[in-house]
Amino acid sequence: MVTGGCGYIGSHTIIELVQSGRYEVVSVDNNVRSTPETMRRVERITGVKVPNYKVDICDKAAFFKVFEENPDIQGIIHFAAYKAVGESVEQPLMYYRNNLGALANVLEACLHFGIQALIFSSSCSVYGDVKNLPVSEKTPMGQAFCPYAHTKQIGEEMIRNMMVPNPSMNALILRYFNPVGAHISGMNGELSPDKPNNLVPIIMRVASGKQPSMQVFGTDYDTRDGSCIRDYLHVSDIADAHVKAMDYLLEHRNQEQCEVFNLGSGNGISVMEMLAAAEEVVGHKLNYTVGGRRAGDIPAIYGDSSRANTLLHWNCRYNVHDMMESAWKWEQYLDSEGSH
Numbered sequence: 001m002v003t004g005g006c007g008y009i010g011s012h013t014i015i016e017l018v019q020s021g022r023y024e025v026v027s028v029d030n031n032v033r034s035t036p037e038t039m040r041r042v043e044r045i046t047g048v049k050v051p052n053y054k055v056d057i058c059d060k061a062a063f064f065k066v067f068e069e070n071p072d073i074q075g076i077i078h079f080a081a082y083k084a085v086g087e088s089v090e091q092p093l094m095y096y097r098n099n100l101g102a103l104a105n106v107l108e109a110c111l112h113f114g115i116q117a118l119i120f121s122s123s124c125s126v127y128g129d130v131k132n133l134p135v136s137e138k139t140p141m142g143q144a145f146c147p148y149a150h151t152k153q154i155g156e157e158m159i160r161n162m163m164v165p166n167p168s169m170n171a172l173i174l175r176y177f178n179p180v181g182a183h184i185s186g187m188n189g190e191l192s193p194d195k196p197n198n199l200v201p202i203i204m205r206v207a208s209g210k211q212p213s214m215q216v217f218g219t220d221y222d223t224r225d226g227s228c229i230r231d232y233l234h235v236s237d238i239a240d241a242h243v244k245a246m247d248y249l250l251e252h253r254n255q256e257q258c259e260v261f262n263l264g265s266g267n268g269i270s271v272m273e274m275l276a277a278a279e280e281v282v283g284h285k286l287n288y289t290v291g292g293r294r295a296g297d298i299p300a301i302y303g304d305s306s307r308a309n310t311l312l313h314w315n316c317r318y319n320v321h322d323m324m325e326s327a328w329k330w331e332q333y334l335d336s337e338g339s340h
């Protein structure tokens, strides 16, 4: 089962699961932050129709019914959650209720239906503002800079605590750095809100002329070119890591009941470098101005993902050029569909 299967990382993960030839997938997604159209895109790419149950995971009775109808579910990849940093500051309770209420029901379903393999979407935001880079899984969690990040910290703790009295349960916590780009076919990608907050969707809006200009939030950081550094990786690489993570659990290769993996490319890339990569792909200069620092931004973060490389046998297949090229293809695909 993939929860949040119509979402950005969820849908790309379903594509990789189906294309591995080893998994049959059911999705659960209430489509409050996604569209059922995504499943048609997944079908166009894979040739397989994946059923989506339009169910709110916080509604335990409705959620449990999905398991009753699919008694052969062996593992759950739990993506479904709210993830907008700014919104979580404005409406914290909504974030705690949705993200943690859903996780409580997922954990209860694991116990009730005897599902022993759980993969949880976490975030590098659990590390807070770290000074020692790259961050490894041993880096302690820092102060959460927003309620969204706090729900990920609490979610991880909930899972760890559930393991103690339930020795047959196994979980992997995957901490994502900055997933970007779109399926390499250009036929599936992120459906951003009208006013996206994240860098690559904004770059694509400027590149396609939907937005006249953008701002680089600060070039006065103590980094190689003054702009912030992040660990961007291709969404299909993150997706592929989930397939390998599920293999790892189902083949009982885990050493502990609950293990943590960073998922990043291991490379820090600056905002200015991202802009240059995008300009190369789209073939023209992008209009930007240098603005002030964005509240809550940290100067630099990138991860050490060698644990995932070694134990999950996972490596990134795509580079920054591929990230931008696929995002650009997807932008044009949406334009041709008239979906913007």
Ligand code: UD1
Binding pocket: 085, 086, 123, 124, 125, 177, 178, 179, 197, 198, 199, 200, 202, 214, 215, 216, 217, 218, 228, 229, 230, 271, 294, 296, 297
């Ligand atoms: C954000 C979230 C993080 C989440 C991730 C998902 C915050 C503080 N953090 O990460 O929790 O897991 O998205 O992908 O929101 N930038 C510009 N101009 C823009 C937009 C962004 O210069 O118009 C810069 C930002 O200052 C930042 C970088 O681009 O340095 C990346 O920003 P963004 O894509 O929003 O990701 P994060 O903030 O790293």
